[in-house]
Amino acid sequence: MDLATPAFEAAVILRRLGVPEQAWNGGSLTARSPITGETTGAVRTIDPADAIAAIDTAHEAFLAWRKVPAPRRGELIRLFGEELRAAKSDLGRLVTIEAGKVVSEGLGEVQEMIDICDFAVGLSRQLYGRTIATERTDHRMMESWQPMSVTGIISAFNFPVAVWTWNAALALVCGNSVVWKPSEKTPLTALATQALFERAAARFGEIPAGLSTLLIGDKKIGEILVDHPKVAVLSATGSTRMGREVGPRLAKRFARAILELGGNNAAIVAPSAKLDLALRAILFAAMGTAGQRCTTLRRLFVHDSIYDALVPRLKQACKTLKIGDPRAAGTLIGPLIDGGSYAGMQAALAEAEKAGGAISGGKRASAGSDDAFYVEPAVVEMPSQTDIVKRETFAPILYVMKYSDLDTAIRLHNDVPQGLSSSIFTTDLAEAEIFVSAVGSDCGIANVNIGPSGAEIGGAFGGEKETGGGRESGSDSWKAYMRRVTTTVNYGNDLPLAQGVEFPVQ
């Protein structure tokens, strides 16, 4: 069956979702689809002065929104979740068109948005504080959580809408307003998401203007968000390079930073691993999303006793993965986001080869368009963990190395600057426990018999070292969007001082 052009499909979806035509027609930012490389829109960007004014308005919105009871704030997110459910196929398709994800992953991204909305609705009736034992008679000590201010959100192209929702759903039930600077590579999905949010807001009724604002522009607009004094929390998702620029600017003005940066994730396959299961998990984690997840598996340590049973099968299986238009049935590997990404992959492969790597795959696959970049997934057998292996190349490259003892494998596993996600394949209980213990993986995510990618929203998501240290999504990540207040109440007639300090006043 012939598929419509991405540009045609995008226009139909944008109109159906109610995105105003002038937002994506006649502007200066070219939106494109990596499926064919064709232009899908000319998106209107915001100029710096308007961006500053929009953040000021968002702050006004915060001043009103913080007074709305949290369960009522949750109702807005419940309605937004309903809009997402109704628009799931359209928005998922737009993710496919704009980020190049295969259909089930485009839909999965929207499902992730729905899941975090559900989580946030429940959370809106919780946001628990504690009562704490006090050392003073007739006193009570407690901790409560209050809204912060404006939450700024900067997002990357590869999760163009889910990452915003992870942040926004929590920030909004926590009583903040949100301002979003999406990737300049994925403006259409951002416009569509904002339109759905506005539908929910209209159904909700009384809502302060500017509660959720979209700022389309390049990194200069991102910098305005980073530097604006009313943005108390800034969540930035993207490369470590971006984090290095953003982190110090936030620190300079003591803003709270949630940094979700690059990963360079590894798995260890131990002698007792269930090899069929491990093989499937490795293929999805390394090659799914064309290797363009922050949690993509990029380094594989295989025990030498099973190396020959696993690695030839892995290389063979990679050759059978269907590459092509992500909208077509059966496709497992869609395009890279752009030519820069392709060039980065080829440069990494050349460097790996120079360092003694034996490459299987990695060549450009035919696409029918010079402006679309499809690649064969690459498996590179490396003699050791050289410099190129320690860097994140955002493409389907899996570096494979042998190991003979677990301690060495864990040491190598941790010997990279990044610390996002990790896994071990083993049926040996002790090995699994060691891997997730204090002396095991040093990442924010450590899995057993599951690949490093594909997290659920219930857990806190994020990683250490050059991954930035932020946590988003589930567990108690919501606390990052709130101000912790410690309160001591004296209901007695005396004024005892803490630590027995005396201050007699006549």
Ligand code: NAD
């Ligand atoms: P990128 O760093 O090029 O851009 C990310 C965003 O940051 C964009 O919106 C961009 O405009 C903005 N930006 C860049 N420099 C900025 C600056 N100085 N000030 C303010 N904003 C700035 O990343 P990308 O290519 O879109 O995405 C891929 C990267 O994102 C990979 O490194 C991947 O690992 C990472 N990522 C991390 C996570 C995570 O949760 N840890 C999730 C998704 C992607």
